[in-house]
Amino acid sequence: MTSSLPPDLAPPSDPLVPVPAPAPTPLSLIPEPLAKPASDSVGEGAAEQLSEKRAASYAAFLGDQRAEQGAEPNPENNLMVLAPSARGNERIEAFQFTGTAGDYFRVWIVNTFLVIATLGLWSPWAKIRKRRFFLRNTWVAGANFEFHASPWPILRGRLIAGAAFAIYWFSGQLNPAYAPWIALVIALAAPWLVVSSLRFNLANTSYRNLRFSFEGKLREAIIALWPIWMVAISTVLYPPVFNERGSLARNALSGLAYVIFIAFYPYLHGKMRLLVLNHSRYGHAPIACTTRLRTFYTIYGRGVLVAIALYIGAAIAAIALVAPLSALFASALASMNRALLVVLIVAGTLPFAMAGLTWYAFTQTRLINATFNLTTISTNIRVFSKITTGAMAKLYIVNTLAVIGTLGLAIPWAAVRTAKQRVETTALAVSGDFDDIIADAVPDTSATADAATEFFSLDIAL
Amino acid sequence: MNATSSSAETNGANGAESAAAAVPTPSGISATWFDGKTARRQLVRLQISSRTIAVVEVTNDVAGAEKVIAHVPRDLVRVSERIANTPYRLQFPDGALAISDDHCSIEASFQLSPRTHWLSRMERASWAVVIALIGLFGALYAAYEFAIPRVAAAVAERVPRAAEATLGETTFETLDGRMFTPTKLNAAQQSQIADEFQKLAKAAGLEGEVTLKFRAMQPNALAIPGGTIVVTDGLVKLFKDDTRMVSAVLAHELGHVHHRHSLKHLLEGSVSALIVGALAGDVSGVSAMVTAAPVILSTLKYTRESEREADQYAFELLRKVGRSPQDFADAMQRLELMELCFALQAKSTPGGADASTADEFDIDPDTEDRSRSDARKQRNATTQARRAACIEGLDQTIAGRETEITQLRKQSREGRTGYMHTHPVTGERIRAAESAGK
Numbered sequence: 048m049t050s051s052l053p054p055d056l057a058p059p060s061d062p063l064v065p066v067p068a069p070a071p072t073p074l075s076l077i078p079e080p081l082a083k084p085a086s087d088s089v090g091e092g093a094a095e096q097l098s099e100k101r102a103a104s105y106a107a108f109l110g111d112q113r114a115e116q117g118a119e120p121n122p123e124n125n126l127m128v129l130a131p132s133a134r135g136n137e138r139i140e141a142f143q144f145t146g147t148a149g150d151y152f153r154v155w156i157v158n159t160f161l162v163i164a165t166l167g168l169w170s171p172w173a174k175i176r177k178r179r180f181f182l183r184n185t186w187v188a189g190a191n192f193e194f195h196a197s198p199w200p201i202l203r204g205r206l207i208a209g210a211a212f213a214i215y216w217f218s219g220q221l222n223p224a225y226a227p228w229i230a231l232v233i234a235l236a237a238p239w240l241v242v243s244s245l246r247f248n249l250a251n252t253s254y255r256n257l258r259f260s261f262e263g264k265l266r267e268a269i270i271a272l273w274p275i276w277m278v279a280i281s282t283v284l285y286p287p288v289f290n291e292r293g294s295l296a297r298n299a300l301s302g303l304a305y306v307i308f309i310a311f312y313p314y315l316h317g318k319m320r321l322l323v324l325n326h327s328r329y330g331h332a333p334i335a336c337t338t339r340l341r342t343f344y345t346i347y348g349r350g351v352l353v354a355i356a357l358y359i360g361a362a363i364a365a366i367a368l369v370a371p372l373s374a375l376f377a378s379a380l381a382s383m384n385r386a387l388l389v390v391l392i393v394a395g396t397l398p399f400a401m402a403g404l405t406w407y408a409f410t411q412t413r414l415i416n417a418t419f420n421l422t423t424i425s426t427n428i429r430v431f432s433k434i435t436t437g438a439m440a441k442l443y444i445v446n447t448l449a450v451i452g453t454l455g456l457a458i459p460w461a462a463v464r465t466a467k468q469r470v471e472t473t474a475l476a477v478s479g480d481f482d483d484i485i486a487d488a489v490p491d492t493s494a495t496a497d498a499a500t501e502f503f504s505l506d507i508a509l
Numbered sequence: 510m511n512a513t514s515s516s517a518e519t520n521g522a523n524g525a526e527s528a529a530a531a532v533p534t535p536s537g538i539s540a541t542w543f544d545g546k547t548a549r550r551q552l553v554r555l556q557i558s559s560r561t562i563a564v565v566e567v568t569n570d571v572a573g574a575e576k577v578i579a580h581v582p583r584d585l586v587r588v589s590e591r592i593a594n595t596p597y598r599l600q601f602p603d604g605a606l607a608i609s610d611d612h613c614s615i616e617a618s619f620q621l622s623p624r625t626h627w628l629s630r631m632e633r634a635s636w637a638v639v640i641a642l643i644g645l646f647g648a649l650y651a652a653y654e655f656a657i658p659r660v661a662a663a664v665a666e667r668v669p670r671a672a673e674a675t676l677g678e679t680t681f682e683t684l685d686g687r688m689f690t691p692t693k694l695n696a697a698q699q700s701q702i703a704d705e706f707q708k709l710a711k712a713a714g715l716e717g718e719v720t721l722k723f724r725a726m727q728p729n730a731l732a733i734p735g736g737t738i739v740v741t742d743g744l745v746k747l748f749k750d751d752t753r754m755v756s757a758v759l760a761h762e763l764g765h766v767h768h769r770h771s772l773k774h775l776l777e778g779s780v781s782a783l784i785v786g787a788l789a790g791d792v793s794g795v796s797a798m799v800t801a802a803p804v805i806l807s808t809l810k811y812t813r814e815s816e817r818e819a820d821q822y823a824f825e826l827l828r829k830v831g832r833s834p835q836d837f838a839d840a841m842q843r844l845e846l847m848e849l850c851f852a853l854q855a856k857s858t859p860g861g862a863d864a865s866t867a868d869e870f871d872i873d874p875d876t877e878d879r880s881r882s883d884a885r886k887q888r889n890a891t892t893q894a895r896r897a898a899c900i901e902g903l904d905q906t907i908a909g910r911e912t913e914i915t916q917l918r919k920q921s922r923e924g925r926t927g928y929m930h931t932h933p934v935t936g937e938r939i940r941a942a943e944s945a946g947k
């Protein structure tokens with residue numbers, strides 16, 4: 048979630064009403080920023096140059112969107128229809144990511160080395176520096192973002208959370224009977240951890256020298272997360288372990304935790320996104336998202352079909368890849384040639400790994416588009432997102448292969464590519480200007496809960 | 510897109526990095542101003558003198574009445590550290606902010622260049638990047654090769670054995686429900702081995718801390734966390750009740766208990782996962798394969814090392830009780846012979862690979878006419894029979910096929926691949942035992 052924060056914070060307009068799309072011609076939009084430069088206007092020649100450059104980038108942004116819209120109008124949620132149509136006096140401000148893989152490689156290698164050399168004590172400094180790299184390189188409407196956290200509280204938080212995690216992990220490993228109980232404790236704490244972590248991360252992020260803030264209360268987080276309590280409780284009551292000698296009823300109940308988790312997964316994922324997008328502010332301006340819960344179930348419902356199709360495809364590909372080698376496989380088994388076996392097993396699993404990444408890209412991009420395109424900041428800024436499954440799937444597959452092929456050296460390259468892809472598929476439609484957005488008090492935050500969410504992998508990725 | 514276009518737009522500074530910009534011009538350094546009270550963005554020029562900074566608004570007004578937005582002592586303005594080519598951030602005392610990517614002018618005006626933040630300097634210097642790169646790989650290698658196993662061993666030795674007890678019980682119960690069946694060894698066989706075991710445990714100084722259990726399974730012996738050692742019926746049958754060889758294997762298992770290998774592996778596995786996770790955590794959407802593979806590879810290495818360590822311990826212990834490491838070599842050789850017998854049987858049966866091995870890899874070569882489960886049952890039955898022939902009647906089964914065995918052994922040792930599930934049986938280990946026995 049490091050790199051993705053800025054574009055994730057955003058606003059909408061009248062979302063659920065499927066704007067019958069008066070479809071303003073794209074060209075009518077472009078002169079807008081030129082004609083009415085608002086507060087962002089610059090003096091003289093430089094300004095014109097700047098505006099031209101921007102206008103070109105808007106045109107490119109809109110052009111892509113129109114192509115997509117033409118190919119696949121989405122009547123159901125009107126998301127794609129809504130997205131590209133700037134209205135009235137709105138102008139489009141596209142997000143840009145200016146970081147390069149080369150720059151990030153330097154930041155990454157130096158800080159990662161320091162983390163290893165200091166046995167992890169450098170990690171708060173590394174975290175801040177890396178996040179600053181991504182936020183400072185994320186631009187929209189002529190300004191970039193910044194991360195403000197200071198390293199010492201993070202270090203303290205990480206030490207506390209790390210000790211808690213070590214105790215949790217050790218007792219769970221040494222006494223498997225405790226594991227479900229410990230998981231229950233973490234599940235019970237999760238809403239508080241999530242709220243504190245969001246508060247910390249948003250309050251420490253700024254744009255145009257105004258901080259974001261998260262105002263969600265524990266109550267809202269509990270409403271979003273209660274299903275994981277149910278999962279944890281059913282894990283304690285009916286351990287999800289299949290026992291060949293157990294009764295049918297007992298074994299059926301052992302699946303309860305999985306059933307609850309799967310049934311509520313869209314709810315959890317959707318509510319978590321809505322928790323962030325509906326309870327945050329940029330300065331004083333509220334952020335709001337009107338995506339309905341139903342949408343998440345629709346997305347995951349399709350996700351199931353897509354998963355089936357992908358895995359059938361992967362199975363066919365794996366067979367096609369491995370079948371010609373089956374004679375080789377038999378001889379590898381007979382002669383117990385382990386190296387050959389490893390190669391064959393990798394060849395057999397690769398298609399499944401690619402199917403998994405494609406599925407991840409599918410659900411992720413749908414969720415991003417479905418929420419951002421119905422998100423508004425204040426009353427005059429709407430968020431657009433036009434991220435596509437194909438591009439993300441390709442990106443993830445290439446990243447995976449590159450990271451494996453370079454023994455990890457491509458990690459910074461992959462991170463920058465991912466950030467660029469996510470940032471630059473996002474834009475704002477602004478009517479008027481930013482001048483009306485005023486600052487708000489910055490709340491006190493603690494880094495400990497944020498560190499805990501990292502250790503316990505409570506995924507609050509946006 | 511042009512990577513710098515956006516930041517260049519910010520303040521309209523063209524060629525900010527050029528030499529000409531090194532000295533602030535009278536008109537000042539172009540920057541963008543955010544007052545911290547609203548989200549308003551203003552283009553400004555910073556006029557920096559030796560004592561003060563004046564912030565002058567850039568207007569369209571041709572008349573040129575310059576409007577000074579702020580005028581503060583230079584010392585009160587905090588300049589952020591620089592990250593790559595992102596703009597400098599100048600934090601003003603009242604909470605206002607100026608950002609400027611005219612790096613040279615800012616550095617010159619604030620006399621930053623000589624003492625720029627050391628971290629920024631490292632990131633910009635190629636030598637530092639090269640050192641970090643070498644250092645990172647060196648540190649990771651050192652952690653993998655030395656630090657992780659040694660620290661894990663030191664920690665494992667200091668954790669009281671009782672801490673493993675519950676884990677041991679749970680593990681044993683799981684195995685009992687799935688892999689083990691009750692032993693069919695008679696009381697005489699059991700007590701003979703139990704006596705041997707007591708003798709070894711006493712010599713090892715582990716008396717009272719270890720327990721021996723008998724269960725029916727394929728030839729194997731297991732050291733379970735908490736100090737339980739399991740000997741299987743298969744092993745006793747394979748060794749034809751030869752106590753020397755059974756003792757040698759027990760000595761090896763006591764080595765695992767002595768060195769606390771189960772706890773050590775637990776620690777090694779989690780530390781490896783933590784390190785890999787920290788390194789790969791920077792990028793989302795990379796297949797889980799990426800993080801799983803290095804952890805699996807390092808685990809394999811640590812397991813191999815533990816076997817070697819337990820072997821060495823067994824050699825010592827056997828000598829202590831007046832036996833020879835040669836016993837261990839014999840035991841390993843017999844296990845290897847059994848493996849080779851399995852391979853031989855599989856090879857001489859049409860249908861190729863050994864059924865249970867094929868099932869592990871989920872490869873199903875003959876499902877044409879019969880239903881899948883029927884085929885599997887049939888194959889399992891054949892495999893069981895074949896295996897039994899290699900375990901209980903090893904000598905008869907391989908009688909007269911010495912040439913084939915020699916050939917197979919050569920193949921498998923070259924590939925260093927013949928292995929049982931928990932104990933790789935390699936020529937290397939046998940040779941080590943033989944040389945220790947001399």
Ligand SMILES: [Zn+2]
Pocket residue numbers: 761762765815816819931932
């Ligand atoms: Zn062993």
